[in-house]
Amino acid sequence: MKFLKLLMRNLAKGPSTDPFPFGPTFTPKGLRGRISYDASLCTMCRACEQVCAGGAIRIDKTPEGMRLVVWQNTCVLCGLCQYYCPTGAIHHTDNWHMVHLEAEKFDQVEEGLIPYVACTGCGAKMVASYPNPKTLGFQPTQEDVEKLRLLCPSCRRKAIAAMGGKS
Amino acid sequence: MSLISRISARSPWLYRINAGSCNGCDVELATTACIPRYDVERLGCQYCGSPRHADIVLITGVMTARVKDKVLQLFEEIPDPKVTVAVGICPISGGVFRESYAVCGPLDKYIPVDVNVVGCPPRPQAILEGVAKAIEIWKQRL
Amino acid sequence: MLGHYALLPAVLLFPGGLFALAFGLALKGADRRVAARLQRRVGPPLLQPFFDLVKLSQKRTMVPDIACRPVFLGAPLIGAISMLLAAALVPIAGVYQPDPMLGDLLVLLYLLAVPGVVLMVAGSASGSPFGAIGFSREMMLMLAYEGPLLVVVAAVAMKTGFAEGKMVSFSLSEIVTYQRQHGAFLFDPVMWPALLAFIAFFPANVGIVPFDIPEAETEVLEGPLLEYSGPALGLFKIMSAAKAVVVLSLGIALFFPNGPDGVLGLVVYALKMLVLTLLGVTLVRTSVARMRIDQAFVFFLKWPLLLAVVSLVVVVVFA
Numbered sequence: 001m002k003f004l005k006l007l008m009r010n011l012a013k014g015p016s017t018d019p020f021p022f023g024p025t026f027t028p029k030g031l032r033g034r035i036s037y038d039a040s041l042c043t044m045c046r047a048c049e050q051v052c053a054g055g056a057i058r059i060d061k062t063p064e065g066m067r068l069v070v071w072q073n074t075c076v077l078c079g080l081c082q083y084y085c086p087t088g089a090i091h092h093t094d095n096w097h098m099v100h101l102e103a104e105k106f107d108q109v110e111e112g113l114i115p116y117v118a119c120t121g122c123g124a125k126m127v128a129s130y131p132n133p134k135t136l137g138f139q140p141t142q143e144d145v146e147k148l149r150l151l152c153p154s155c156r157r158k159a160i161a162a163m164g165g166k167s
Numbered sequence: 168m169s170l171i172s173r174i175s176a177r178s179p180w181l182y183r184i185n186a187g188s189c190n191g192c193d194v195e196l197a198t199t200a201c202i203p204r205y206d207v208e209r210l211g212c213q214y215c216g217s218p219r220h221a222d223i224v225l226i227t228g229v230m231t232a233r234v235k236d237k238v239l240q241l242f243e244e245i246p247d248p249k250v251t252v253a254v255g256i257c258p259i260s261g262g263v264f265r266e267s268y269a270v271c272g273p274l275d276k277y278i279p280v281d282v283n284v285v286g287c288p289p290r291p292q293a294i295l296e297g298v299a300k301a302i303e304i305w306k307q308r309l
Numbered sequence: 310m311l312g313h314y315a316l317l318p319a320v321l322l323f324p325g326g327l328f329a330l331a332f333g334l335a336l337k338g339a340d341r342r343v344a345a346r347l348q349r350r351v352g353p354p355l356l357q358p359f360f361d362l363v364k365l366s367q368k369r370t371m372v373p374d375i376a377c378r379p380v381f382l383g384a385p386l387i388g389a390i391s392m393l394l395a396a397a398l399v400p401i402a403g404v405y406q407p408d409p410m411l412g413d414l415l416v417l418l419y420l421l422a423v424p425g426v427v428l429m430v431a432g433s434a435s436g437s438p439f440g441a442i443g444f445s446r447e448m449m450l451m452l453a454y455e456g457p458l459l460v461v462v463a464a465v466a467m468k469t470g471f472a473e474g475k476m477v478s479f480s481l482s483e484i485v486t487y488q489r490q491h492g493a494f495l496f497d498p499v500m501w502p503a504l505l506a507f508i509a510f511f512p513a514n515v516g517i518v519p520f521d522i523p524e525a526e527t528e529v530l531e532g533p534l535l536e537y538s539g540p541a542l543g544l545f546k547i548m549s550a551a552k553a554v555v556v557l558s559l560g561i562a563l564f565f566p567n568g569p570d571g572v573l574g575l576v577v578y579a580l581k582m583l584v585l586t587l588l589g590v591t592l593v594r595t596s597v598a599r600m601r602i603d604q605a606f607v608f609f610l611k612w613p614l615l616l617a618v619v620s621l622v623v624v625v626v627f628a
Contacts, residue, residue: 171363172367174359174360175360175364178361203350206345206351208341208345208351208352208353209351209352211353211354213353215531217536217537219371219537220534220542222364244371
């Protein structure tokens with residue numbers, strides 16, 4: 001007869017139903033949801049493209065710069081891109097309201113463009129990225145870092161050699 | 168929309184088709200019906216055992232080559248008017264299994280899909296959102 | 310001159326026909342809602358079965374190629390009509406006396422067997438293997454539960470008959486009148502085995518867990534109902550709703566028809582049906598699991614049949 005007691009207790013306690021969609025629901029902290037990409041923080045290391053499990057991240061060379069496109073409909077919410085991104089440019093928000101109609105299927109993208117800059121040494125088009133201080137061989141100052149940032153790889157090698165380190 | 172259509176729209180019956188899924192989304196679909204936390208009966212829905220009784224079709228899984236003909240045959244058996252919901256990212260784009268030799272491609276190459284529920288697997292609340300959106304579309308088609 | 314036409318309102322409106330349908334659907338809605346609350350869910354709105362029926366009328370009926378079309382479409386029609394008609398045969402104490410022209414307890418027993426046969430025929434006519442499985446299981450179940458039902462009814466009829474001076478009285482009106490004068494059979498210890506047998510038989514007839522084997526959704530994909538859609542399926546839902554009303558009313562008329570007359574009597578009747586639904590359908594449905602067909606068969610041939618035969622013997626001995 002234990003189940004009868006259980007049933008009566010259930011009746012007394014009332015429903016334990018989550019009120020969604022007729023009311024608000026909870027979102028757990030750290031839920032991996034929609035991808036958000038910030039091109040201003042991206043160094044175009046392409047680690048996210050390599051580790052993406054669903055093949056959702058695509059990086060193209062366009063005439064204006066490097067473009068990163070994430071298609072949300074193939075993202076498996078694994079979080080690897082967020083884990084391996086050195087600057088936190090690509091990360092999951094906790095927005096899980098991603099239901100859409102079929103017609104909007106290919107609109108579910110996140111895009112970002114990193115424009116090319118001209119190298120201050122030779123004028124070639126390149127994507128500016130910070131050098132890794134550990135591999136320089138000397139302790140750089142802030143202006144050294146800024147100067148090296150705007151040099152293309154070949155000019156940068158020459159500049160590091162001139163500053164007294166190994167390339 | 169007439170009164171009859173408005174009344175009929177309060178009783179959509181759900182039917183699940185597993186088109187080669189890993190069962191993650193199927194487990195989530197089971198939770199939206201069975202467990203008290205995310206009760207789908209509130210919307211008037213009920214899972215039915217026969218495709219002939221279905222109104223809203225929930226399809227999970229990328230369409231594998233092995234199951235393609237059977238899923239298409241099953242889909243023909245469901246009477247109109249019906250609404251198709253692709254649950255999970257596999258039927259939308261192929262998910263992680265996209266470039267496999269056993270996968271026949273996203274679902275909308277073979278079946279007209281109406282609502283996409285994104286997630287791997289989607290949260291039960293997201294599935295409820297998808298079902299609610301599908302009910303809206305179904306109301307128009309009645 | 311009015312003659313037979315006076316039966317039409319009884320058959321079509323109250324208590325057969327529309328009333329049986331509406332009341333059956335309302336009881337089903339209450340059952341679904343309370344079952345959900347017992348499971349700590351919110352549950353569908355109370356009018357949900359009505360919405361289901363309206364929706365089913367809007368879909369189209371698909372008939373399989375290999376099905377026998379006249380039988381496939383005619384079976385649910387016959388089932389629904391028989392149950393809507395049978396509801397006019399059961400008296401509601403103090404409110405409605407069925408016209409003797411309509412029939413007595415024997416006719417009601419025949420009509421109660423029709424939904425089971427209809428389910429069997431529909432299962433085999435649909436041509437699908439699941440229908441065939443449902444057909445064989447329904448047949449086994451019917452064989453099992455018809456026995457106790459007949460013996461219980463015979464016991465009650467004989468008890469009333471002895472009191473009236475004849476051997477057996479198959480008129481439900483007489484059974485109801487006798488109980489209203491001499492006390493309900495519910496409180497008569499002589500009739501308690503019969504009452505227990507009836508309580509055991511009741512879930513099998515109405516088609517709920519633990520005995521809803523032929524129509525089980527998860528086991529045989531709804532068996533005979535697999536190939537039905539649209540209005541034909543709606544007719545099956547009407548049949549099962551009306552059948553629930555008939556069997557519950559029969560239970561009340563056989564064992565506990567006492568109550569006031571008139572409108573208050575109707576209210577008391579409705580309350581009795583509701584309580585019986587909640588106790589006999591909802592509570593049972595949410596607390597036990599479905600039995601296998603062989604377990605159910607053996608169960609019915611053991612305890613309910615034994616109890617029913619014991620009650621028959623007791624009634625004859627303590628005449």
